[in-house]
Amino acid sequence: MSEGALFHAPWAWLDGRWQADVLLQVGPDGHWRDVRVGLPAPEAATRLSGPVLPSLVDAHSHAFQRAFAGLAEQRARDSDDFWSWRERMYGVALRITPDQLRAIAAQLYTELLAGGYTQVCEFHYLHHREDGQPYDDELAMSWALAEAAREAGIGLTLLPVLYAHAGFNEPALRDTQRRFRTDADWVWRACQRINAAGLPLISAGVALHSLRAAYDDDIHQLQRHLGTSAVPIHIHVAEQQQEVKDCLAATGERPLAALAKHGLDARWQLVHATHSTRTEIDRIASSGAGVVICPGTEANLGDGLADLEGWLAAGVPMTVGSDSQVTRGWVEELRWMEYGQRLGLQRRNVAAAPGRQPSTAARLYEACVKGSARAAGLEAWGLVPGARADFLVLDLEACGLAGVPTSALLDGLIFASQGPTWHQVFVAGQPRALRDAARLQRYAEVMRDCWGA
Template identity: 70%
Template sequence: MSGARYWAAEAWLDGRWQREVLLEVGADGHWSRITAGVPLPEGAVQLEGPVLPSLVDAHSHAFQRAFAGLAERRDSESDDFWSWRDRMYGVALRITPEQLKSIGAQLYLELLRGGYTQVCEFHYLQHREDGTAYEDELAMAWALAEAAEQVGMGLTLLPVLYAHAGFQQPALRPDQRRFATDADWIWNARSRLNAAGRPLLNAGVALHSLRAAHGDDIRRLQALVGDTDLPIHIHISEQQQEVRDCLAATGQRPMQWLCNELRPDARWQLVHATHSTPAEIEQVAASGAGIVICPGTEANLGDGLCDLPGWLKAGVPISLGSDSHVTRDWVEELRWLEYGQRLGLQRRNVASAPGARPSSAERLFEAALAGSAAPAGFSAWGLRVGARADFLVLDPQASGQLGVPVTHRLDALIFGGQGQVLRQVFVAGHCRLEQGRHAAQARVSADFDVVMQTLWGGSGE
C-alpha cells in the first residue's frame, strides 16, 4: 500500500541478515526508505517472519504450463529436446486467448507462491490456430497481461522475433505458423504494450534463437531499437545440436557469432547459455550481457549442465527462469542449479567462494538477486531505495527453518526445506499471498481446471 511502513525483526539487506529493519513504501509503490537498527515504531506493520527480497523469473513460456507433467513418457527409442518440442507444438496449436488467460493466471499465482513477483514472458504464441492474425494482433499478449493483472504479478512482455525453422531454412514449418513475426511486427508490439499504461506491465523485445532469427532479421530489429534502454532476450546454446548447426552454417559457435557479429551489451539476456567455451564466457563477460539459467527445465529436457564456475568467476550477471514451468519456485531452481554441478563435478558446494562467500546458497541467491533487474528492464531490484516494494516474509516455523541459526537460514531454505515456506508475498507494497493463498485462488484454479479438461479431456494425450 502507498505510504505503508513495515517493520521486520530481521531482513536480508545488503547481502546479510540485519535486525530491526524499517521498510517504507512511497506513493509510487517503490521503496522510499529502508533503515536497519530501528526499534518498532508506532504505526508500522510488524511482519511475522524474516524478510527476503523476491526474485524476477527472467524466462517464461506461460502456455507451456498446460503441458507440464504431460511429456514424461517415452514410446520410441529416443526422447530428447527435439522430440519434446514437436509434442509441445501440438499444445501451442490449440490454445485460444481465453484459455491462455486462464493458464497464465494459474501460472502467475503459482510463481508468486514460489517467491517470484515479476515474470519475463518470452512470448511467441501470437496468431490464430490457422496462422492468420487476430483482429487485434496482440490478443494473446493482452490475455497474458490480464492474467498477471488478475493476480497482481509484475509482467515484462517480450514479443519474439520468430521467422525461420532453422539456420538454412528461409521459412517456418507448418506447425510453427502461430509464431511468425518480423522485426517491424515486434517493434510495433513492444511500442503498443508500453503505451497501454497498464500497472505492473512493461515490454522489451526477444529473438527466438539464431536458428529462428537470422542475421538480417536481428540487424533490422537492432536498427529499430537503437539506443532505447530495454531488455533484449535470446535463446542461445541450449542444445549441442544447435551448436553443431551454427558451426556448420557460420563457422562459429552461437555465443561466439553473437558477440562477434551483433555486439551485445548490458541490455542483452542470453537464455540458457548451457554449452559454452572459456573463450565465449570471456566474450560475454566483456560485452556486459547477462545469462538466464533455467535449471529445472534444462534438467527436464536433458539439455546439459552450464559451466557455473566459469560464469561466476567471470562475473557475468545471472538470473533464473522457470521456462517450461516444470518447476515454479526459485528455491527449487537454485537447489537444482547447485546439485546439478555437484553431480557433474563430483564435489560439494560448487558455487561457494571460500573466504568471500563460503555459503553456496547465499552466493547463488545474491547472484540471482543482483541479476534480477536487467532482464525485466528495471534499474533497481530488491530491498533498495527506488526499487519496487516487493518482498517475501518467511515462515520461521516452516520445514527446514525451525531452530536453524540465523547465519544458516538461507542454507537451510535452499538445501534443507520443503513445502510452503512463505508466510506472505508482497508486490508494490500490497500483500498478494497470505499463508500461501491468494484471494482469487479458487476462481483461478477452477478456470484452469476447465481449460485443462478441454485441452486434454482427462487423457493427457
C-alpha cells in the same frame, strides 16, 4: 522518516547478509522510499511475522507451457530428447485460444508468486490464430497475458519474440510453427504498443527466439529499430549440443561466438547459454550481457549443465527462469543449479567462494538479486530505495526451517526446506494471494478441454 506505509522486519537480507530490526518505508508509488537497519518498530509500522527477503524475477517464462508440464514424461520410442519434446509441445501451442491462455497464465502467475517470484519475463511467441492468421487485434494473446498478470497481481515484462525461420538452413517456418510468425517490424511495433498502454506493473522489451529462428538480417533490423532504447533484449542461445553443431555447420562459429558479433550490451539476456567455452564466457562478460539459467527445465529436457563456475567467476549478471514450468519457484531452481554441478563434478558447494562468500546459497541468491533488474528492464531491485516494494516474508515454521540459526536460514531455505516456505508475498507494498480457487477451477477446465478427463 517522512510519512508513508511502514513495515518492520525482525530480520532482513540486506547487503548480502541478515540484519536485525529493519524498518522499511513504501512511498505512494509502491516503491521503497527508505530502508533503515537497527531501529525499533514504531507504533505505525506493520510488524512482519518473519525474516524478510527480496523476491526474484522469473527471467524466462513460456506461460502456455504450463498446460503441458508433466505431460511429456512417457517414452514410446527408442529415444527421447529436446527435439521430440518440442514437436509434442507444438501440439499444445496449436490449440490454445486467448481466453484459455489467460486462464492458464493467471494460474501460473499465482503459482509463481507462491514460488517467490514477483516479476515474470514472458518470452512470448504464441501470437496468431490457430490457422496462423492474425487476430483482429494482432496483440490479442499479449493482452491475455497482461490481463492474467493483472488478475494475479504480479509484475510482467512482455517480450514479443522475433520468430522468422525454422532452422539455420530452413528459411521458411514449418506449418507447426505457423502461430509464431513475426519479423523485426512486428516485434518492435508490439513492444511500442504494450509500453504505450501504460498498464500498471506491465512493460515490454523484445526477444529473438534463437539464431536458428532469427538470421543476421533479422537481428540487424531489430537493432535498427531499438537504437539506444533501454528495453531488455532476450534470446535463447546454446541450449542444445545439436544447436551448437548446426550453428558451426551454418556459420563456422559456435552460437555464443556468433551472437557476440552482433554487439551485445547490458540490455541483452542470454537464455540457457548451456554449452560455452571459457573464451566465450570472457567475451560475454566484457559485453555486459547477462545469462538466464533455467535448471529445472534444462534438467527435464536433458539439455546439459551450464558452466556455473565459469559464469560466476567472470562476474556475468545471472538470473533464473521457470521456462517450461516444470518448476515454478526460485528455491528449487537454485537447489538444482548447485546440485547439478555437484553431480557432474562430484564435489560439494561448487558455487561457494571461500574467503569472499563461503555460503553457496548466498552466492547464488545474491547473484540473482543483482541480475533481476536488468533482466526485467527495471531500474532497481531488492530492498533498496527506488526499487519496487516487493518482498517475501519467510515462514520460520516451514518444513526444514524450524530451529535453524538465523545465520544459516538462507542455506536451510535452499538446501533443506520443503515448501510452502513463504508466510506472505508482497508486490508494490501490497500482499498477494498465493492460492485462488476460482483461478484454479478455470485452469482445470482448460486442461479438461485440452486433454480430456
